[in-house]
Structure formats: C-alpha cells, structure tokens
Amino acid sequence: MIRKLVVVLGDQLNRDALVWQDFDPTQDAIWMAELPEESTHVQSHKQRTVLFLSAMRHFAESLRQQAWSLHYLVLGSHDFVGFEQALGEFLSHHQVGAVELVVPGDYRVLQQIKVACQQNATPLNVLPDIHFIAEPGEFKTWLAGRKKPTMEYWYRHLRQRTGILMDDKKPMGGKWNYDADNRQSFGKTGPQAVPAPLMFTPDAITQQVIKDVEFHFAPHPGKLAEFGWPVTREQALAALEDFIAHRLAKFGDYQDAMWPNQAWLYHSLLSVALNLKLLNPREVMAAAEQAYQQGRAPLNAVEGFIRQILGWREYVRGLYWSYMPDWLSMNALNAQQDLPGFYWTGDTEMACLKDSIGQVLEYGYGHHIQRLMVTGLFALLWQAKPEQVHQWYLAMYVDAVEWVELPNVLGMSQFADGGLMASKPYIASGQYIDKMSGYCQHCRYKPKEATGDQACPFTTLYWGFIEQHQELFRGHPRLGMQVRHLDAMSTEKRQLIQQKILQLHEKLA
Ligand SMILES: Cc1cc2nc3c(=O)[nH]c(=O)nc-3n(C[C@H](O)[C@H](O)[C@H](O)COP(=O)(O)OP(=O)(O)OC[C@H]3O[C@@H](n4cnc5c(N)ncnc54)[C@H](O)[C@@H]3O)c2cc1C
Ligand code: SF4
Structure with a gap:
C-alpha cells in the first residue's frame, strides 16, 4: 500500500x-x-x-x-x-x-x-506551485473588477507586496520603469565582443538521452550537435552566476537589439532553468538586485531584468490559468492562413527570418525581440492561424511550457485575444527590424520598399494588414495615424501592394 x-x-x-x-x-x-x-x-x-x-x-x-x-x-x-x-x-x-x-x-x-x-x-x-511569487488566488483577486489587466500595474503590485527593488514604499531610483533607456541598437557596426554564455558539455546521462531522442524522434525538427543547456540545479546556479557577472550590466541597454549570428547577446538564457524549476525566481532576482547594490550593474539593467521575471512571467501565468481552455480557440482577427513551411526549415531569403529560425533549429532559442518582432511579427502580418503559430512556438523553443508560451503567442504576439494583453497588435514594417538589427544590411530585400522586386515582405504585408483592419484601427491613437497614411496613398500603390501580397502567397505558402 x-x-x-x-x-x-x-x-x-x-x-x-x-x-x-x-x-x-x-x-x-x-x-x-x-x-x-x-x-x-x-x-x-x-x-x-x-x-x-x-x-x-x-x-x-x-x-x-x-x-x-x-x-x-x-x-x-x-x-x-x-x-x-x-x-x-x-x-x-x-x-x-x-x-x-x-x-x-x-x-x-x-x-x-x-x-x-x-x-x-x-x-x-x-x-499550489509555490515556485511562483504570486500567492494562490492573488492574480484572480487582482484581476477581478479590472477592465483591462495591464502588466505594469500587476508588476507594481508585486513589487510593493514583496519589497523587491523598493526603497521603503517608493520604487528604487524613483521610477517604476526604465524602459525608455532600454531600446538601444548596435548601430551599423554591430556588437563588440559580447561575453559568450556558459554552456555545459553533455555528461553520460545527457549523452544517453541524446541517443534515445535521435532514435525515437528522428524526424523531429532541431539539431543536437550544440546541446549545452543546464540540466541540474548545480549547472543552473552556475549559469545564473555567469549571467550576473558577465552580461547583466548591459542587459537593459541591448534588451531589444538583434544582430546576425548572435543568438545570445546580453540575455540571461535562464528561462530554461526557471521553467524546469531548477532555479527559484526569488534567488534570481535577489542576485540581480545585489549586483545593483554592489555597483556591478546599473538600475536600468536590473529593473528591466526583474520586470521580465516579476512582471511578465507572473502575469502570463496568471492569465493562462484565468482563461484556459478559452485561450486555445481565440482568433480575434480571424486569421486563416497556414503558417509557411519555412518556419520548420529556415529555408527563406528573408535574412531576419533565416537567421532567427536557423538559430532556433540550432539551439531551440531565440530572444524576446526575435520571438515577438521577427517570427511572431511575420506570422501576424501573414495572418497565420493562431493555433498553428502556438503549436510552432510550443514545439520549437527549449523553454516552451504552455502556461508561458500560450499567452505570449496568442495574446502578446498574435493579438488573438482581441486586446486582453496588449492595447494594439505589435505590428511594424521591415523598417523596425532594420533599426533594431543588422539583418537588412545583408538581405536581398529593402526594408523601406512595399512594392517592386526588392520589396521587403514585412513592409508589403504591413500595409496589407493595415488595409484589411483599417476600420478596427482607425480610432486607435497610434494605429489610426497609419490608417491615415494609407488613406493618403495613391490607389495605384494600394493595388500594387495587394498584387504583391498575392505573389507572396503564391511564393511562400
Ligand atoms: C511569441 C513569444 C513566445 C514566447 N514563448 C516563451 C516560452 O515558451 N517560454 C518562455 O519561458 N518564455 C517565452 N517567451 C518570453 C521570452 O521571450 C522568453 O522568456 C525569453 O526570450 C527567454 O530567454 P532568456 O532567458 O534569455 O530571457 P531574458 O531576456 O534574459 O529575460 C529574463 C527572464 O525573464 C522572463 N521573461 C522575459 N520575458 C517574458 C515574457 N514575455 N513572459 C514570461 N517570462 C518572460 C524569462 O523567465 C527570462 O528567462 C515568449 C515570448 C514571445 C513574444
Ligand atoms: S529587408 Fe525585410 S526581410 Fe530582409 S532582413 Fe530586413 S526586414 Fe527582414
């Protein structure tokens, strides 16, 4: 018994x-x-x-x-x-x-x-899972009666309750949010000598698992040659120490930046260890806060990092359990296209997608802006079925567990929740990718162009998306301006964009 x-x-x-x-x-x-x-x-x-x-x-x-x-x-x-x-x-x-x-x-x-x-x-x-900072029922109580569950207020609530990064009752440094300092790019020259993250050589147990996975799941996507993720608590602690010592200080500045063949940049790579519960979020945030207090990392980096864990991570978990199983059928924009096949192979001429997907196939990793503003953005502009986009993200990233993947994909990235998480769809043309990365320098397309042979597919699809949803966006403070730009476009240009979209569908579907 x-x-x-x-x-x-x-x-x-x-x-x-x-x-x-x-x-x-x-x-x-x-x-x-x-x-x-x-x-x-x-x-x-x-x-x-x-x-x-x-x-x-x-x-x-x-x-x-x-x-x-x-x-x-x-x-x-x-x-x-x-x-x-x-x-x-x-x-x-x-x-x-x-x-x-x-x-x-x-x-x-x-x-x-x-x-x-x-x-x-x-x-x-x-x-209940006491790994998380939110106590059982805390998110539901916070959510009750709110018209919109804005992440920023949930984050402030948790900072006040836990005292993390607080100076008595005030946020440390006087501001809740240092986002405005955290949007730097690497310019045209690119990053200088980014410290390589600590990776772990597979031991006998991992080597046996690699053989088992090659045997049982041979046709599955992804490569195993470079497997170096932490698989024990000791390794996870070493990965945390490595991040705090070598990359945290610049995490904030370059949080949104991207560069070809630079998978890691200044990111922590700690989602894997956190999601498997090899690390506790309290110890991760305490290590970052201590680095600030000891003058080893600036406040914009430490606040930016803590906001991801205390704010976003706890927020998406609260939303997942508040709206399951309804999440699975959300499709507010009625997106009906199949996700293009190159998502599974990386075989595309678009340099940003080729690099971002290639990196996912190699390591099962992409940092946040690649997920949101490259792979996620293209799927959104393509109007791919949210269910297929969700399945791709859940399959392809080593840190994917449904509670964190699903709200990020359906809510934040695809706007399938109709605005529960974000106030507007995260849409941009190829010019955003050009500003934040070095991808466009080596691409056969031109980020500014929406029509013609060298038109960037992101830019073409961006205007198609605005055209299709113009009535929905017209009254929106920021997207309304884009609708007015569209209104000012010549009929001929608008027709050319529509033709180009049809060509893209023939070529890429
Ligand atoms: C479309 C899309 C899908 C995503 N899917 C996943 C997923 O399957 N699993 C996952 O853990 N994260 C997911 N994220 C969130 C985020 O992209 C990853 O947590 C992050 O890129 C992991 O890399 P890192 O550890 O180097 O993160 P860092 O950039 O170093 O950030 C620090 C930590 O903050 C947490 N974090 C940051 N952003 C978020 C967020 N939006 N939601 C929840 N936690 C966050 C993570 O635990 C991360 O380790 C997704 C984001 C988007 C836009
Ligand atoms: S030009 Fe367009 S497709 Fe090419 S890298 Fe830039 S954004 Fe991506």
Missing part, C-alpha cells in the same frame, strides 16, 4: 515544492514518466525533448541516492503514450491512498491526470 504517490513532472524539478513537505519515504512513493506524447502532441524540437528528459533523469538520480521509492518509466521501455494511460495503468495495479502533484504547467496534462485518478477512484490532491 502506497499512502501517497507523488507525481513529478518534467517541469517540476524543485525540492522545495509543497509535495515534499510531508513526504514520508516509509509510506510514500514517487512516480515519474518519460512519455512520447509530451514530444509528439506538437512535434517537439529534439533539444527540447533532450532537455526535459535529461533533467528528469538527473533529478531521478538524486532521489535514488536517498533510497526513496521511485517508479520511473524510461522512454522506449514501455508502450504508453500519455499520462492518462501510463498513470491509469499504475493506479490499477497498485493500492494508492492518494495521488499528489503540484499544479502542472499545462492544462492538458492536468486533465489527463484527473481522468487517470477518476477512472481508478483514487483521490487527487493538486497543490
């Missing part, structure tokens, strides 16, 4: 979670499973699968060292597909008093675990 069966998922690899608080190794047991469906419900990038499986096997190793009772299903050693089947089978063959787990990062997985428990009449205790 197992008193309590603790289910540990691949993104719950922290020993300070609530499930461990009254764990009694003499009566309780742990259940972990490597299930194909987690890599196939969207065709997961090989590095994403390796990351999760390797981190799980390392975590399992640490449990075994304590001689705790662990039931671990290894990929390839069983025929189960998903949680419902695998956990259901276990419960049907063992006497289990109750199943306990921390709330999963994916609504789908929670439903499957509920079904497995119901079918076996086993009580299920779903515990």
Whole structure:
C-alpha cells in the first residue's frame, strides 16, 4: 500500500515544492514518466525533448541516492503514450491512498491526470506551485473588477507586496520603469565582443538521452550537435552566476537589439532553468538586485531584468490559468492562413527570418525581440492561424511550457485575444527590424520598399494588414495615424501592394 504517490513532472524539478513537505519515504512513493506524447502532441524540437528528459533523469538520480521509492518509466521501455494511460495503468495495479502533484504547467496534462485518478477512484490532491511569487488566488483577486489587466500595474503590485527593488514604499531610483533607456541598437557596426554564455558539455546521462531522442524522434525538427543547456540545479546556479557577472550590466541597454549570428547577446538564457524549476525566481532576482547594490550593474539593467521575471512571467501565468481552455480557440482577427513551411526549415531569403529560425533549429532559442518582432511579427502580418503559430512556438523553443508560451503567442504576439494583453497588435514594417538589427544590411530585400522586386515582405504585408483592419484601427491613437497614411496613398500603390501580397502567397505558402 502506497499512502501517497507523488507525481513529478518534467517541469517540476524543485525540492522545495509543497509535495515534499510531508513526504514520508516509509509510506510514500514517487512516480515519474518519460512519455512520447509530451514530444509528439506538437512535434517537439529534439533539444527540447533532450532537455526535459535529461533533467528528469538527473533529478531521478538524486532521489535514488536517498533510497526513496521511485517508479520511473524510461522512454522506449514501455508502450504508453500519455499520462492518462501510463498513470491509469499504475493506479490499477497498485493500492494508492492518494495521488499528489503540484499544479502542472499545462492544462492538458492536468486533465489527463484527473481522468487517470477518476477512472481508478483514487483521490487527487493538486497543490499550489509555490515556485511562483504570486500567492494562490492573488492574480484572480487582482484581476477581478479590472477592465483591462495591464502588466505594469500587476508588476507594481508585486513589487510593493514583496519589497523587491523598493526603497521603503517608493520604487528604487524613483521610477517604476526604465524602459525608455532600454531600446538601444548596435548601430551599423554591430556588437563588440559580447561575453559568450556558459554552456555545459553533455555528461553520460545527457549523452544517453541524446541517443534515445535521435532514435525515437528522428524526424523531429532541431539539431543536437550544440546541446549545452543546464540540466541540474548545480549547472543552473552556475549559469545564473555567469549571467550576473558577465552580461547583466548591459542587459537593459541591448534588451531589444538583434544582430546576425548572435543568438545570445546580453540575455540571461535562464528561462530554461526557471521553467524546469531548477532555479527559484526569488534567488534570481535577489542576485540581480545585489549586483545593483554592489555597483556591478546599473538600475536600468536590473529593473528591466526583474520586470521580465516579476512582471511578465507572473502575469502570463496568471492569465493562462484565468482563461484556459478559452485561450486555445481565440482568433480575434480571424486569421486563416497556414503558417509557411519555412518556419520548420529556415529555408527563406528573408535574412531576419533565416537567421532567427536557423538559430532556433540550432539551439531551440531565440530572444524576446526575435520571438515577438521577427517570427511572431511575420506570422501576424501573414495572418497565420493562431493555433498553428502556438503549436510552432510550443514545439520549437527549449523553454516552451504552455502556461508561458500560450499567452505570449496568442495574446502578446498574435493579438488573438482581441486586446486582453496588449492595447494594439505589435505590428511594424521591415523598417523596425532594420533599426533594431543588422539583418537588412545583408538581405536581398529593402526594408523601406512595399512594392517592386526588392520589396521587403514585412513592409508589403504591413500595409496589407493595415488595409484589411483599417476600420478596427482607425480610432486607435497610434494605429489610426497609419490608417491615415494609407488613406493618403495613391490607389495605384494600394493595388500594387495587394498584387504583391498575392505573389507572396503564391511564393511562400
Ligand atoms: C511569441 C513569444 C513566445 C514566447 N514563448 C516563451 C516560452 O515558451 N517560454 C518562455 O519561458 N518564455 C517565452 N517567451 C518570453 C521570452 O521571450 C522568453 O522568456 C525569453 O526570450 C527567454 O530567454 P532568456 O532567458 O534569455 O530571457 P531574458 O531576456 O534574459 O529575460 C529574463 C527572464 O525573464 C522572463 N521573461 C522575459 N520575458 C517574458 C515574457 N514575455 N513572459 C514570461 N517570462 C518572460 C524569462 O523567465 C527570462 O528567462 C515568449 C515570448 C514571445 C513574444
Ligand atoms: S529587408 Fe525585410 S526581410 Fe530582409 S532582413 Fe530586413 S526586414 Fe527582414
């Protein structure tokens, strides 16, 4: 008889979670499973699968060292597909008093675990995830009665409640937000000697996982040659230290900048360790705040970094659980195009997309502005079906877990929520990409041109998008101006843009 069966998922690899608080190794047991469906419900990038499986096997190793009772299903050693089947089978063959787990990062997985428990009449205790700063119910209370859940106010609320980056009751430095200082580009010459991030050579466990993934998921996208993500808590702590020491100081200045063949720039690369719970957001923010207090990083960098974690990360999680499963069917702009095939191969002449997608295939990584203003922007202007865009992002990024990926993609990037998260769609022409990157210098297209042989597809589609949604945008303070620019355009130019869009659809679809 197992008193309590603790289910540990691949993104719950922290020993300070609530499930461990009254764990009694003499009566309780742990259940972990490597299930194909987690890599196939969207065709997961090989590095994403390796990351999760390797981190799980390392975590399992640490449990075994304590001689705790662990039931671990290894990929390839069983025929189960998903949680419902695998956990259901276990419960049907063992006497289990109750199943306990921390709330999963994916609504789908929670439903499957509920079904497995119901079918076996086993009580299920779903515990809150205390990794996050928001207390259970805090986001819903904050959300209640608000016309619009603006991230900035949620962020200020959490800063006031936690005291992070606060000087008594005032924001440190006197301002809540240093965004205006954080929009520098690298000009025309590009970045100078960016410190390379710490990467980790695969050990024997990771090497075995790499072989397993190559065997079981050979046709999946992504390359494994450069796998270097942290898969243990020790490695995650070393990655944090490396970021604070070498890149944090310039994180703010170049937060929005992009450059060809420069995947990392001054970003932290910590989303992987945070999302698998190898790092706690409190320790990450404390390290950044300490760097500011010791004069090792300026306030614009530290505030900008903390806002991403305390603000955005907590905000999208609150929105995910407040609006699931409705998120999955949102399509406010009625976008109906298929996502172009080059998203899976990087095979395109558009230099910005070729580089950004190539980098995703290589490492499973893209920084925020590449995700929002290159791959996300093109999908939005193309009017790709939000569901397909969501599936691509969930599959291709090593840090993708649905609670964080879905609101970012459907809300922030694709405006499929009709303005729940953003006040307007994040649209721009190729000129924005030119200003913030070095991509256009080496591209066969010209960012200013919307028509003609060298027209930048972003710019052409941008005007097509404004044309199509002009009535929706006309009254908007910022987009209304673009509608007036369109009104001032000659009929001939507007027709040429429409023709060019048709050509693009023939060429790229
Ligand atoms: C279309 C789109 C899809 C995204 N999908 C994911 C995803 O699947 N998983 C994911 O973790 N993030 C996602 N993000 C948010 C963000 O792009 C990544 O967290 C970030 O690029 C990860 O790289 P980093 O660790 O170097 O981040 P940094 O630039 O160093 O930022 C620091 C940390 O802040 C947090 N953060 C920053 N921006 C956000 C945000 N918008 N939402 C939530 N947390 C944030 C992350 O934990 C990140 O590690 C997405 C953003 C967009 C626009
Ligand atoms: S010209 Fe257009 S397609 Fe080419 S890199 Fe610039 S924005 Fe991208």
